Amino acid sequence: MNENYKIIGRSVPRMDGVEKVTGSAKYTSDLKFPNMLYGKILTSPHAHARILSIDTSEAEKLPGVKAVITHRDVPDLKYGISPARWDENIFCIDKVRFVGDKVAAVACLDEDTCYRALRLIRVVYEELPAVLDFLHAMDEGQPLVHDEYKRNINTEIHQKFGDVDKALAEAYHVRTDAFKGQRTYQAPIEPHSAISMWDGKKLTIYSSTQTPHYFQHYIAREFSMPMGDVRIIKPYLGGGFGGKLEPTGLEFGGAVLAKITGRPVRMFYDRAEMFAHNRGRHAQYMEITTGVDRDGKILAAKANFIMDGGAYTSLGIATAYYAGALLPLTYEFDNYQFDMHRVYTNLPACGAQRGHGAPQPKYAFESHLDNVAKDLGIDPMDIRIRNARRPNTVTPNDFGVNSCEMKQCLERVRVISDWDKKKKNHRHGRGIGVATGSFVSGAGYPIYRTDLPHAAAFIKVYEDGSAATLYTGAADIGQGSDTILCQMAAEAMGYRFEQMKIVSGDTETTPHDFGAYASRQTLMSGAAVKEAGEEVRKQILEMASEMLTLPAEDLDCSEGIIFSKSMKDKTLTFEEAARRHFVVKGPLLGKGAYTPPKLGGKFKGAAVGTSPAYSFGAQVGEVEIDKETGEITVIGIWDVHDCGKVINPRLLHGQVHGALSMGVGESVWEEVLFDDKGRVRNPELGNYRILTALDMPPVYSEVIDDSYEPSGPWGVKEVGEGATNPTMGCFSNAIFDAMGVRVNSLPLSYEKVWRALKEKREREEAEKK
Amino acid sequence: MYMPDFEYHAPGTMAEACKLLAELGGKAVILAGGTDVLHKMKQGKMTPEHLVSLKNLDELRSIRYEAGRGVVIGSLATHNNLYTSELLQNKYLSIPMAAHSMASNQIRNMGTVGGNIVNGVPSADLPPILIALNSTIRLVSASGERSMALEEFFHGSAQTAIAPGEILADITIPDQAATGSTYMKFGLRRSGALAVAGVAVTVIIDGDIVRGARIVLSSAAPTVMRARDAEESLKNKKVSEKLLADAGAMAAASSRPRDSIRGSAEYRRNLVEVLTKRALDRAITKGHS
Ligand SMILES: Cc1cc2nc3c(=O)[nH]c(=O)nc-3n(C[C@H](O)[C@H](O)[C@H](O)COP(=O)(O)OP(=O)(O)OC[C@H]3O[C@@H](n4cnc5c(N)ncnc54)[C@H](O)[C@@H]3O)c2cc1C
DSSP states (O other), X not given: OXXXXXXXXXXXXXXXXXXXXXXXXXXXXXXXXXXXXXXXXXXXXXXXXXXEEEEOHHHHHSTTEEEEEOGGGSOOOXXXXXXXXXXXXXXXXXXXXXXXXXXXXXXXXXXXXXXXXXXXXXXXXXXXXXXXXXXXXXXXXXXXXXXXXXXXXXXXXXXXXXXXXXXXXXXXXXXEEEEEEOOBOOOOSSOOXXXXXEEXXXXXXXXXXXXXXXXXXXXXXXXXXXXXXXXXXXXXXXXXXXXXXXXXXXXXXXXXXXXXXXXXXXEEOOHHHHXXXXXXXXXXXXXXXXXXXXXXXEEEEEEEEEEEEESSOTTHHXXXXXXXXXXXXXXXXXXXXXXXXXXXXXXXXXXXXXXXXXXXXXXXXXXXXXXXXXXXXXXXXXXXXXXXXXXXXXXXXXXXXXXOOHHHHHHHHHHHTTHHHXXXXXXXXXXXXXXXXXXXXXXXXXXXXXXXXXXXXXXXXOTTSSOEEEEEOOOOSSSOHHHHHHHHHHHHHXXXXXXXXXXXXXXXTSOOOOOSSTTOIIIIIHHHHHHHHHHHHHHHHHHHHHHHTSOGGGEEEETTEXXXXXXXXXXXXXXXXXXXXXXXXXXXXXXXXXXXXXXXXXXXXXXXXXOSOEEEEEEEEEEEEOTTTOOEEEEEEEEEEEOBSOSOHHHHHHHHHHHHHHHHIXXXXXXXXXXXXXXXXXXXXXXXXXXXXXXXOOEEEEEOTTOOOTTSGGGBOOOTTGGGTTHHHHHHHHHHHHHSOOOOBSSOXXXXXXXXXXXXXXXXXXXXX | OOOOOOEEEXXXXXXXXXXXXXXXXXXXXXXXXXXXXXXXXXXXXXXXXXXXXXXXXXXXXOEEEETTTEEEEETXXXXXXXXXXXXXXXXXXXXXXXXXXXXXXXXXXXXXXXXHHHTOOTTOSHHHHHHHTTOEEEEEETTEEEEEEGGGGEEEXXXXXXXXXXXXXXXXXXXXXXXXXXXXXXXXXSSSOOOSEEEEEEEEEETTEEEEEEEEEESSSXXXXXXXXXXXXXXXXXXOHHHHHHHHXXXXXXXXXXXXXXXXXXXXXXXXXXXXXXXXXHHHHXXXX
16 A cells, blocks of 8 residues: 555645635526526425316416426426336326425516416316325325325335344344434525526536436436437535435426527526425334344344335435345344335425435434343443444345444544543433444445446646646535545646646536445545546656656656656656647547446345445434433534545545534434425424534544555545434434433434423332332 | 515605605505515515615614613614624623524624514514513604503514504613513524523512512413513512522413424423523523623
């Protein structure tokens, strides 16, 4: 391992920092085009209703209205992000399935006219009974959200590895607990928006997407167009967290409106519409059983879950598989059973939210494990260290794990959080909890079946060598991938970071990459970038070899200086060699591509959750509880992560902070609430409480320095989602430690904590009598 | 979001404003900081034909002391004006602290004390402390002016004593016998959270005897309310933990909260009990705080 890196491993400033801080960065809805129209979507006011008729004539007459479209004007081909269940239409045809389902759209001269026009569209509905409670969605006699899915079952999974029943029968202690997770929403600060325009047969869409490639693929499919005629451009993005993974009515509807009017059409969701579109975290019921030996070693685990999918599939099949597939990662056990039902309800669809499928099951498992530890009288930290996964192991569901510093993460977090002392001298009202997490560094298989490489990159060196541009399909959605990929490019080339430029997330000018999801870009896009950079380096050294009349093997290049390894005074600048290359050999270009190896086992669903590498992490949270009000004050969070080689420490810790702010929010504050008609009660940031800066607790974030992942470029792994995984469990356990009672459902709100304490007091008083 | 059309006016003087409001009658709504009005209009809960902005009436912005009257706060003073007022910080720190507990900095720069009062919702944070400090308000219209105790202004949720065409000009806090005052708000996060429950108190302390107390609850009933039984229970009693706890229980018993998105009635009643006890303790031990 060459540790003599010049550019990776340094906290270089973000490439887009100045633009974002000064406000000059242009996001999709900042863009304006000549003749641009504004579009809006009419959505369903009912959770479940038959559409009897739609009359758009009044809306069409309103001055300023340029087009009104319904299902009659768009393809009726069903779409979705998961090919296994394409179940959405651009506009509903015979039924609406949730409050917010898409019914029609308008394009107008200005936004105000859009709102007026929407009010003039007459839709006659026949209301149908709705399924709002996912725990009863499978009951006999419930209305069906989709006729073709009996008992409202969208996805059913039954997996069994090893001999669970035997292991449980032989275990020293067996325990079952049940938990409930709430529906949360990604709540990115930037609302979804898209601007669509046509140039002859070619469709261009500027979109706030985290996955330009999937948008291109699905839009081309929906309109029966060649991929090459669809261009998706991702401007700056204000967060996605999984909520901007799939094309929406904004792209599909916008494309049709732009076609009809012959003008660019800008469409967007306002905050309430974002909540209605949703695709946030599934609410989930989770039952967990484990059997352990006398020392707390896990012998078998059984997970039985039900998920509220909402009205459509979205990315939910993958979510359902992830929920179980990632559970056996942080602890080693051989016997594992996973049963899951993802059900349809007449609520907005759920999808992938940061940590995709894993955080709630982790909350359940980690809470359960603390209960087990308590039953056995074992310190929660010890039981985890005892079970911690080791490197070069295979999970019961056939995931190969290379690097794994799970144990070191736990041991380190024990030290930096002062765990042992805090456990021994329990301070009144205070509690401390620990939990672990692990996540994929990119999915082993793409969302739809294809043999395309997962990532690709070009590098173009300028004629005079004064700059180089990296072209990548990777999507910087705020996490900083542009910056770290340029660090990687410069390192591989032997160039300077300050001279790097980047074009990313544009399907026409950049080579294919699957985009920002499954925490894949550092490892996968990075691998392609490294290859491209090395190709440049090879060519520049060959050129220099001719110029210096030295063998290429004697030359190396670092930070823009080419030097001889044997003769100190023989140097050349990168610029000189690059310019010469252009003159005698033509453009200096490098290219790279990355395809992961074949991963995973042979059983049904074996592919979901596979990854070339897994991150590991441990978190400790300390809370103080106001016993009279249930108010929770977070004293601190300690996070130790095994994320392989770190490319940019500041950005990495930024990811941990961001993940924690979402994790803490989901633990205590956030929940999408519905009324008895299926309407979101809090589609705004006043009552959907994400953390504010003032609520952010002190965070102590560390990494395991010598972690090295052989499958990643320079040894990298993921961090962006993994750090969300332990948080809810760690809070649940800290609150348990502080109060001696467990809140079995998320969020662990002040009121629930207060109620649990009150019930405990009442129980204790009753026992005294 | 959709903003319905309206006609905008910004009269230059109080007299013009009164005249305009008299002419427009029920078609007009007064605009101060707009943090309630514009929000309601966007949600379609209010569709006034005319908005009459008070922004040019600079005389309504001042916060001053007038001998014989007391502290006078112009209705257009923003929450941040209250927060940064040296006069208030020195005399009744409880008011700047209450103002600071509200919303977020952006909203505190726009929202006004007048709007907070006239809007008339039970979760408003300023009325409780102003009522606890015995404030009166002055209402001005084309046909003259009248004053009343702020406490009498609130009739029910979003129902107040204001008549069409009237402008709330200022709020007066008379010189106090109270030795301490405070407002305690319980929100579900540190910023941008409305009160799940709030309690304002004033106390007159003489040695270790409570000579008098006022306890005003927000988010505890359809409108801001006094907890009179609890107030009575303190009179001429020696301060003790139990005394304050009992007063808290009485305040809770008299409260009438409902289940809401922020908390169940049962939880909110508990909060009234806890906050009352804690607010009394703080006002007794820390004065105006
Ligand atoms: C994000 C957000 C957070 C908030 N958080 C809080 C909070 O924590 N606590 C809280 O109490 N409130 C909160 N509010 C509500 C609001 O900000 C306050 O009530 C504010 O004080 C209203 O003042 P304004 O000047 O903006 O009123 P406006 O919206 O201009 O007016 C409100 C009402 O009062 C009338 N009015 C205003 N001034 C006068 C006057 N001088 N004479 C006669 N009538 C008048 C208007 O016609 C209107 O009916 C919040 C609002 C938002 C948007």
